[in-house]
Amino acid sequence: MADKSLNKTELVAKIASETNQSQATVGGVLDSLFAVLADSVSNDVKVTIPGWLAVERTSRAARTGRNPQTGAEIQIPAGHSVKVSAGSKLKAAAK
Known part of the structure; x- marks a missing residue:
């Protein structure tokens, strides 16, 4: 597995620099995307x-499963x- 990762803050910064948008704008768009995904999945x-x-x-x-400690x-x-x-x-x- 890759030892590199990109967290949300870094992703927002990278998208903002590539699109010449503010980080607040990009962060708002990502937050809206996640909200729409969550709402869609719940429905x-x-x-x-x-x-x-x-x-x-x-x-x-x-x-039916088994309790791994007791076997019940x-x-x-x-x-x-x-x-x-x-x-x-x-x-x-x-x-």
Whole structure:
């Protein structure tokens, strides 16, 4: 795995410098993007940016599991998760 990372502050600064926008403007746009993604996922709406990524809510059925310490059977309730899929352009950039 890569030992380099880019946090939100660094991402905002980099986008701001490449687009000649203020960091406050770019930060606001990113915050709005995350808010729309969260709202869409909570309402079971798939968000797709062709070639880049897709974000959708997934469901998991209830199941029986085991407590690793005691070995006792436990019931794991049904739940939801988020699936993020990379698009073709993002996959090509990783090669």
